[in-house]
Structures are given as structure tokens and as C-alpha cells.
Amino acid sequence: MTIFLLILHGLVGVALLGALTHQSVSLLRGRSARGVAFLDRYAGARDRTFTTAIVALFVAEVTLGAIIYPAYRLGVRIPFEEMSLGWAIGAFELKEHFAGLGLAVLPYYAYTWKAEMAETLRGDRLAITLVLAFVAWWDFLVGHVLNNIRGLE
């Protein structure tokens, strides 16, 4: 069951970082690109439509992580301590804290993406979206690297 949840956690993570990267690139391009180049097409997505999916995916991702977290604490972190892999433990600690802070940011993230806030909260919308994208990438990469060192059983 833990392995199934871990794989699901990874798959949701892929979908989440894909959506957030799409939305971030679209924001950074700053215009409705409609060219034929790959980047134009990538950035030309209707970024506002990603918001609800990103909130749902982020909540699902953190919930799945919270469910399998005890298995990590007992089956992975203790061996990391025995192997003196302090950096790995620290990276996972950052992953968990960043995820929690990312969860806290979601209400304001959704708020800044409302159509009526498009102009007044433009700066926060860009920065908060980039923060969430960073969290999604950090958490995914750390989880992937640590799972390569020692996976859940």
C-alpha cells in the first residue's frame, strides 16, 4: 500500500510541477504568445485555467506525502542517520517545511488569480506562482533523489 501511495505521490508531483511550470512560463513571457515556436505555444496556454487544477493537485500531493511520511520516518530516515547522510535528512526536512508553507500560500495564490485581482495583485501573482513552482520542483527532485538512495519498503 505504501509503495502504491508513493507512486501516486510521484505521479501527482509530475502533474503539479508540469502545470506550475506551464503557468510560470506563461506569466514570465508576459503576453499572449501565439507563434509557431515551441516556447510560444508552451507559453500561449490560458494560464488562468490551471489555477484550480494546481490547488487540487497541491492539496492531493501534500495529503499523500503526509500519509506516507511515517514510513519515511521509520524506514528511511533512521538508515540515513546511520549512514551519516545529514544533507539528505536536511533536504527532506526542507521538502516537508516547504510543502507546508506552499499549502498555506494556496488560498492567496487562488485569490491573486481571480479575474478582478489581475491588475491590483499582479506582482504577488507572479511571485507566489514562482514560489509554488519552486516548491513543486524542489519537493519532486528531493523526493526522487532520496528514493534513489533508499526507497520505502
Added chain:
Amino acid sequence: MKRSRFSPAAFTAVFCIAYIVVFALDFPLFRYWPLHGDWTWGRARLTDAGPAMAWYGLMANAGIAALLAAFVVPDAWATRLLGNRLWLIPVGAMAACVFLLRQFFA
């Protein structure tokens, strides 16, 4: 525009600040001890119970503070005060996490 009683700006700001405070002070609402499935309140410790997990309790403490703030602080006031600067709070909280965990990377 009709405004909700819930202030997203206040929720996010207070959650991030409260999270760092309870993390730095090691003051979760509760701890989970996964070896035997035990729970303890606050800073209470168990002996021979294996490792403790504080994260759920940190989230709960920060969440309670944030929910209270989100329903007490008027959204118009929070947005006017923090608008377009609020992103600095979660970024600062993340930097504080790195600082508080620096011993792992030394």
C-alpha cells in the same frame, strides 16, 4: 465587489509567520510517534517510543492561528497592507527554514 469574510492574505501571512515561530520554538500542537502509533500533546516526550514527528503538529498550530486571523482581519485591510508585498513572507519563511536546518548542511 462583494468581499468574503475569509481573508486569504491574512491566512497566508499569519500561517507562514506562526509556522516559523512554532518551528523555531519546537512547539507543535501535538507529536506523532509512528513506531507504536502514539500521540502526545505539545512538547511532551515519550521514552522508548522511537522517533517523534512534529510536522503534523506544527501545521495544526500554524493553521489554527491562520484561520483565526483570516476570519478576524478584514480582507480589504489585509490586502491593502500586504498587497504585492505578501510574497516576501513565505519567501522569508522558507529562508528561515534553511537557517533553522543549517546544521544538516554543515
